[in-house]
Amino acid sequence: MGSLGSLVSCDQEEMLVENVCEIYDNLSTLQSLKPSKDVDTLFTRLVLTCMPPSPIDVTKLSGKVQGIRSKLIRLCGEAEGLLESHFSALLGSYDIPLDHISIFPYYTNYIKLGRLEYTILSNYITNPNPSDIAFIGSGPLPLTSIVLASNHLKTTMFHNYDIDRSANALASNLVAADPDLSKRMLFHDTDIMKVSTGLSDYEVVFLAALVGLNKEDKRKVIDHLAKHMAPGSLLMLRSAHGARGFLYPIVEPSDLPGFEVLAVFHPMDDVINSVIVARKSKDKYQY
Numbered sequence: 001m002g003s004l005g006s007l008v009s010c011d012q013e014e015m016l017v018e019n020v021c022e023i024y025d026n027l028s029t030l031q032s033l034k035p036s037k038d039v040d041t042l043f044t045r046l047v048l049t050c051m052p053p054s055p056i057d058v059t060k061l062s063g064k065v066q067g068i069r070s071k072l073i074r075l076c077g078e079a080e081g082l083l084e085s086h087f088s089a090l091l092g093s094y095d096i097p098l099d100h101i102s103i104f105p106y107y108t109n110y111i112k113l114g115r116l117e118y119t120i121l122s123n124y125i126t127n128p129n130p131s132d133i134a135f136i137g138s139g140p141l142p143l144t145s146i147v148l149a150s151n152h153l154k155t156t157m158f159h160n161y162d163i164d165r166s167a168n169a170l171a172s173n174l175v176a177a178d179p180d181l182s183k184r185m186l187f188h189d190t191d192i193m194k195v196s197t198g199l200s201d202y203e204v205v206f207l208a209a210l211v212g213l214n215k216e217d218k219r220k221v222i223d224h225l226a227k228h229m230a231p232g233s234l235l236m237l238r239s240a241h242g243a244r245g246f247l248y249p250i251v252e253p254s255d256l257p258g259f260e261v262l263a264v265f266h267p268m269d270d271v272i273n274s275v276i277v278a279r280k281s282k283d284k285y286q287y
Contacts, residue, residue: 013056017065019049020246024072033079035086043079046072050243053268058245069246070214076247077210081167084141088170091141097174098150098181104141112271114147117236120277121204124234124262130203134159136192136221137208140170142185144206149184158185159202165189192221199228209238209248209273218249226258229280235259238273241266251276 023046033039058069087104091097101107122128130153135145138160145158162168168187175181188195192211199205205225212218225235235256240248253261259278266274 013054016049016054016056016243017061020046020072020243021065021068023049024068024075027075028071033075034082039079043076046076047247047272050246051270051272052243054242056243058243059250072246073213073249077213080210081139084139085167085170088140088174092170092173096177098146098178101143101146101174104143107143109271110143110147111151112267112269113273113275114144114151116265116267116271117144117206117275118148118152120263120265120275121234121236124277124279125204126232127203129153130156132157132159132202133204133206134161134199134202135206135208136161137211138162138167138171138187139208140164140167141174142171144208145185146175146181149181156184159188160185161188161190161192161195163189163191193224196228199225200230200233202229202233204234204236205229206236207238209240213249215249215255218251219255222251222256223258226256226280231280231282233280234262235276235278235280237276237278239264239276240272241274244272244274247272253278 023042027033027042027046030038030042059066061069091100091103094100133148133153133156135142135158138145139162142160145160149156149158160168160171162171168189172185172187175185207221207225212221222235222237229235237251237256238248239251241250253264253276256276256278258281260281261276261278264274264276
């Protein structure tokens with residue numbers, strides 16, 4: 001029975017990889033990844049293909065499939081940025097943008113992810129009301145910060161970092177009309193790799209899934225954070241597990257030197273990202 005079971009899982013794995021490669025072929029021929037019927041249909045198909053829990057280890061697939069996976073993660077990153085910009089601009093056209101935020105198609109996912117991350121955070125944080133949190137890679141639609149600031153951390157200052165000035169302009173426009181959030185959400189047009197002493201001000205640092213689209217770039221950012229974050233502060237990272245690794249980069253606990261990994265959560269529902277929480281080591285980080 002064991003060998004039959006492994007044959008079935010091999011067949012399922014092959015079918016999954018075949019479907020993903022076919023979707024990639026279709027996506028790579030599109031002239032634009034801006035929201036449209038074709039783009040939405042293909043990305044919905046991709047997410048539904050990769051969402052079910054799967055034992056597949058995407059890092060062990062053939063070189064050819066690895067190449068497709070890294071290109072696919074880039075396409076996903078580009079499409080996600082364009083989708084967020086589109087909806088941020090649309091929301092920004094209302095007098096009170098946040099009253100209409102639920103028009104973003106994945107808003108409920110962010111509500112769930114925010115609840116999950118807050119629950120994880122409250123298990124490990126020394127101060128239940130951290131004064132300052134940094135979110136790196138906040139983008140044009142900083143929903144994690146908005147959800148956490150509105151629903152869970154109602155006195156915390158959120159420092160949103162994004163290298164793209166136009167993304168920050170769209171994002172700050174969303175909260176400008178909100179008397180509370182406009183005071184507690186700050187936007188920095190800064191490459192986090194150029195921030196050193198400032199990083200020690202934060203009790204918690206969130207790292208978005210699409211900051212560092214490959215292992216090497218992700219490690220550079222993590223090493224930089226390990227060098228400059230305050231000892232004992234928390235790092236919340238987004239990762240991916242199983243077939244979801246076709247959509248987002250995978251971070252392993254071994255990719256976090258200078259941090260003590262406290263917990264890893266792999267959601268089984270429509271929240272795509274895994275969450276890793278790690279504490280900056282008290283010892284001085286050594287390269």
